[in-house]
Every structure is written in C-alpha cells, then in structure tokens.
Amino acid sequence: MTELNNLWLTETIRLREEHAGPLEDLEANRLARNAGGDLPTRIQRRALWLAERDGLSDALKHWLQGARLALLVLAVLAVVSGAGLAFAALGDGQMPVNVFWALGSLLGLNLILLLSWALGLVFAGEHGASLGRLWLWLSEKLARDAKAAQLAPALILMLQRHKLNRWAIGILVNSLWLLAMLSALAILLTLLATRRYGFVWETTILSADTFITVTQALGALPSLLGFNVPTVEMIRASGDAALNIESARQAWATWLVGVLLVCGVVPRLLLAAFCLWRWKTGQASLHLDLNLPGYAQLRERLMPTSERLGISDAAPEQLHRVESGVSDQQSDGALLVAIELDDQRPWPPPLPKNVSNAGVLDSRESRHKLLEQLSRFPPARLAIACDPRRSPDRGSLALIAELARSASATRVWLLQAPPGEALDAERLGDWHVALQQLELPFADCAPLNWLETGHD
Template identity: 75%
Template sequence: MTELTPLQNLWLTETVRLREEHAGPLDDLEANRLARAAGGDLPGRIQRRALWLAERDGLTSALKHWLQGARLALLLMVLLACVTGAGMAFSTLGDGTRAVNIFWALGTLLGVNLILLLSWLFGLLFAGEHGAALGRLWLWLSEKFARDAKAAQLPPALLVLLQRHKLNRWAIGTLVNGLWLLIMLSALSMLVLMMAARRYDFIWESTLFGADFFSALTDALAVIPNALGLSAPRVDMIRVTLDTDYNRELVRQSWAIWLVGAVLIYGVLPRLALMLFCRWRWKRGRDRLRLDLNLPGYAQLRERLMPTSERLGITDPEPAQLHRVESTVGEHASDGALLVAIELDDQHLWPPTLPKNVSNAGILDSRESRNKLLEQLSRFPPARLAIACDPRRSPDRGSLALIAELARNAAATRVWLLQAPPGQGLDAERLGDWHIALQQLELPFADCAPLNWLEHGHD
C-alpha cells in the first residue's frame, strides 16, 4: 500500500465513512479481519480497515490523481496571480509618455488589496468562512484536472473533516493570503523594473483637495517607511511637484522611492504576516487531527474491529464483482507450503500423499473453518499455497471471493482443478467458466497436482 501522510489517512478514512453513510455498508469481511490481526487501538484499526477498502475500491489511486490535479490548479492560480500583479503595475505607470498621478497610482496598487484584506479579517472574526469562494474555485479546478470519477468523492470528505475541526478557515487563509502576496510581489517587482527602464514624472491632481491635504497624507503614509530608512518627499517637493522649473530628478526619485516603500510595507508585508500566521495555525491544527469515535459510522465498527466475543452466523452480501488478486505478503515474510481444498464431497480421496514439508489445511466447508484458516494465514503466511477446487461445481462469486482472499495471504498461489471421480465426467462449459474466472483473478491453474511446486517452489 502506498505510503500516505497522516492527513491523507484521515481523509481516506472520512471518505469511506461518508460512502458507507450514503450507500450502505461495504463488503468488509477481509478488511475487518486484517485490521483485527494488525492489533492496536480502535482508531488505528478503523484507519487500517478504511485504507484497505480505499486501496481495493480505487480511492487511493483517485487521491493521487486529485492531488496531481490540485497541484496543477494551484500552479495555474499562481501564474494568474503573477500576471495580475504585473498587469496592475503596468496599468498604473503606463508607457512613460504621460505623467503618473501618484496618489491614483497608490490607490490602484493598494486599494483593492486593502479592501479585500479588511473584508477577510472581518469574515474571519465574525463568520469564519470568508474567502471560501477562492477555495471552492481551487477545489473545482482540482477536480477538473484530476479527471477521475472516483475523485469526486474526495473534496466533500476533506471539507467535512476540516470543518469539523475548524481548520478550513486557516487552509483558505493560507491560500488567499498566499495568492495576494504573489500579486503584490509581482506588482512590486514590475514596478521597480519599469522605473529602472523608463523615466516617469509624478504629479498630484485634485479638484477638491490642495497641497496641504496631500502633504498630510504623504507624511502619514511615510511614518513606517521613514522608520525603516526609506526617504519620502518633503513638503516643499509636494507643493512644487507641478512646477517644471523645479529639480525634477530629485522629485522623481523621491516619489518613486515613496511609492515602492508604500507598496512593500502596506501591500506585501501584511499579506506575508497573515499567510505565515494562517500557515502556522493550519500546521498546528493538522498535527492535532484525530478520528471522532462518536460519529455513527465509527461507533458501529467497535464490535466488529474490537469484538468482545466471536460472532458467528452473519454473512455479508457478496460483492458485485471480484477484485484483482494482489498478494500483500512479501517473500521474506512467508515460509512453508500449504494445501487446502474448498467444498469437496466424499467422492474425492482427500488428502493426497504430501511431501514432508507441505502442510494440509483440510477442507473448507463452513464459515468457521474459513475464518480460522484466514486468521492463521494472516499471522503465518505461506510462501506457496495450492487451492484444490471441484470444477463440477459452478464457480460462484462466494467461492471465487474466498480463493482471492486466500491468495492475498500467500506469497504465491496456484489453483488445482481436480479431475472428476471415476465414472463421472466434467461439464466442458462449466470447466470453461472456471478457466475464465481464474484468468480474471490472474491466478495460475492446472488439472494436475502441483505437489512438486509445493515442495520445491518450481515444476
């Protein structure tokens, strides 16, 4: 199973819970057995069960596709943020043929950013959900880029998980402030680049306000830049900015430094501080995420995963289709050889004469014998397993599911299709059904006893 982060484990566990809540219980006999065999506390067993089901049903691969789509969506939004910031700077300064209204330029570069910043802070304090539109846009783009139908189940589960622990505001805050930080950095970089490549004249114009108002405004905005060593236009410069006989070079440089400092201090630094704060709160909350065992979907698993006694006689419905057999046992974790038969009648002489190093697991003809062997195999998986079947019986879903479950608990498996007893023949059509079913399971099969393979590991 692919190595996942703790958050992704919880995410998949929540996805499985929501699936079962809306569509009913899944076929989880093997998942429950493996979770019980692994041991540990109840949250650990619930996660192991959910991760096994997610791997079987394709949710783990869907999560990988969704994460790839999420990265592409984030990259697209980053590029758009950079282009937006550069466009803001270009529209503010123009091509240098006309003088730049310094206060109009400042409002263009900082106005929208400050309004949305205050709006986000207000929503964070009083609503907790402001900025969700940008988060929904990212989720929508992620789903489109993932192009996996099963990935559609993942975003709702993530939102439910984060909202339950109130982490969605910090995740969205990191995204929103991070994108605005890129916009302001892009605008600042383009601003400096354009000023370095072209000569711009700065003016102030107003019908309602005079030089005294702009002097006061400039002084107020220059308090922090002055404290950091950035110069600002003096009062006399502001008053004579429109005078063409004044030292234009000195005025031009003073306004340029003041504009760059204002964008840096009032545009970039607040977004940087808020992004880092949201990121810190997000990581802190993420590390504290735990399963809520009081949820109905988890509470009902307690008896199945940590039973006080063995419950018999309950059979879950068979799955609609069989899943591909992939052994979960490594070669170094297995040992020995084992022969087992499924539902043989008295007409077969059983067991055959076996080599000394091959064990006989008997005939599985009841739920108790099946569960007993599966529990044994989960603790002591064999290196080689041969499963004997009577091809006179129909290859029903129950028998094939049992074969697949046995095969997943052995390093290597072969199916032995027994010959018919003397005086009886095999139905060619039924035998063909067995061949097709075992080929779908990708298990090797033969009509002769694989005793040499069981003893030596080769034919």
C-alpha cells in the first residue's frame, strides 16, 4: 500500500463519516493509540483499520484494476485515432497529397487542444477535466464494486486541495496525445515506405513566396535533426503539379515526417514529462489537513488529554466478522475471562496450571486494562465466559469481538444456569445467532481441555 493510497483511504473515511455520521471506531482508536506516533499517523492507522474492516481496501484494489483497464481502453482509442489521422492525411496514393492539408490533418486538432490545455493550465488549472472525468467514470464502471463509488470523490478533493489535479490530468492528456502522435508517425512512415506519393501545394489568394517561407520555417528545427527541407525550386515547382522526381518526393516526405515529429511528438513528450515531474514532487508533499472538521474532532480520541475507558460509542448497524490479527508465532499461553457475571456465581472454576485467569470484566477500567494487556501479550487460546441469562447487547458483542481479535484462537463459553433456574430459550437463541454472525465457536460446557492442550 503506497503513501498515496493510505492518504486516499483516509480521505475516503473522512468523507464517509462527514456524510453518514461517525463509524463504530472504538477498537480502531485503541489500536491507533497503542501504535503511537503523531496525530496524522494515528489518524491514518485508524482510517486504514476501518477501511479494511468495511471493505474499502478491497474496493480500492478493484478501483485500481478498473482504472488500469480504463486507461488501456483510452490508449487503444488513442492509437486507433492516430492511425486514422495518418490515413486521412495521405490517402490511398491515387491522388497527389496536398502537403499543408496533410499537415493540418496530422497536427491541427492536436495543436488546438494543446494550446487550449496550456491556456487552461495557466488561467484555471482545470482544462482537460472532461477527459479526466471520462477516465474516472470508466474506472468506476469497470471496478464493479459499489463501494468504489466513494473513492473517486475523495481522490478528486484530495488532489484539488494540494493542486495536483492539474498535473494528474496533464499526465493523462499529454500521454494519450503522445500515443496518438506516435501511432500517426508509425503509420505515416509505413505508408511512405510502401506507397508512392506525389506532393503539391495549392492556393488561390496566397503567393508562392508565402509557401516558401512557411515551408522553410516549419522545416528549420527538423533540419537541425537531419531531416531534409525541399529547396526553393522544389517548392515553387510543386505549386503546379506533383514532381515526378525521386529527390523531390523524398524531400517532401522527410519534411512532413520531421514536422510531425518536432511539432507533434516532441511537445507532448516534454509536457508529459514535465507534468510527471510536477506530480512526483507534489505527491511527495502530500499530507493530511488537520484543520478539516473530520480530522480535528479526532484529536481528543486519538491523543487524549485523559484516557477514556470502556465501550461508549454508538452501536454499529451490523456485526462485523471477527478475524484475528494475531499469528501463532506472536501469541503464547491460554487465558480464561468472564464478562459481567453476578456475585452469586462462584468464579473462577478450577483451572489447569498453564491456563491463566483474567477475572471478570465488569467495569470500564477492567476492560481497558485487559485490552491493553492483550495488545502487548496476545494469548494463543482465549475462552470468554458469558451469562446467557443476560441479553446479548451490542456493547457486550463488540467487546467479545475485540477480545477475539486479540488472540490466535477464541471460544465462547455460554454458562449453564444456576441450580433451580432455567435459561430462556429465546434469549439463548439470540446468543447463538449473534455468535454465528461473528463466526465464533461457542459451547455450553467449559472448554478447559482445549485451553490446556489446544484440542478437545
């Protein structure tokens, strides 16, 4: 994951919370605080954890795949368009080629749009956005991920804030036109190598001297690179009919190729390289704007002046699948912990020597202390004892999920009712459904053998 992608996902999370309200982020905030670092680093860690949990990281991968495919489609269109310009300029060789009509066909639209892009860059910085919007639209369609729709607005806002959008669009526009000009140049050389063309110029109101001046001016730079320029006699003679002289045809052909190279290919190449340089230098200075409302309000949660303990955030709309972030190599030992047991139930049960007792979590302080401990010393096996006589509220389920993510393997122990009492079948069913959504194994008997040996 590149730094640009990290900032992109962070901005996406900010926009999502700005429009849809705060996300359930208790565990994300705790992990960001434990990782340390300055506020921008913690904000990024929080956002990346939320993006991974909510599927935005996968959506970004799909969007990037769609973006590459969209770029390939545009590149193919550029190649085909460039080839079409060359065919339109020279024709089939049955008729003499009007050199200035051919030059206009090859360079006219390119130079007009080049000038328009340059003026827009100077005065507005947004010209060429239509092609950029087309690429973004194609990228989103080809990504085939509904969540990818949240990514494009975040990217645009982030680039606009740092004035990088003009250079990103510049790379896209100039690279595609460079591809079109190279395609036109390749087809032009192929046609000139395989067909015999005669070249003329025609006019009604201009004099021959005008065409001589224009031809020599356009051929000045190509001549420095070794391209031939027709002599004055050749230019004058070509005003009446196509010269059936090999040297004249070659001179006009190399002049046409040289002008296309110098006035069509080279400017787009230099501009694409310049935009790429500005993009690279600007990208290196990308950073979070901590003055934005979405980031400013995270300061107290991620760098608090006094620690806030316990689960106090709004309940999520749905339970998220629990996936342990701890490997077997990172974890060790076995641990039993209980959640909100009443005083009448004897606790803990007799435990094997290698199983530790974390006690009963019945306060914010105890929950916070255990989570901090597990973040530093994650157990290989964790058993969580719950009293199914209580309703499986979302706060308890969120705590179970957070504990489970801190261990390599987790099982939930649904305790039996005390003698003389019976469990409510409907409430027990709610526990089963909730734990199945979390994809956590559960049982109504003590998993002590599993805690001790790692198997039943």
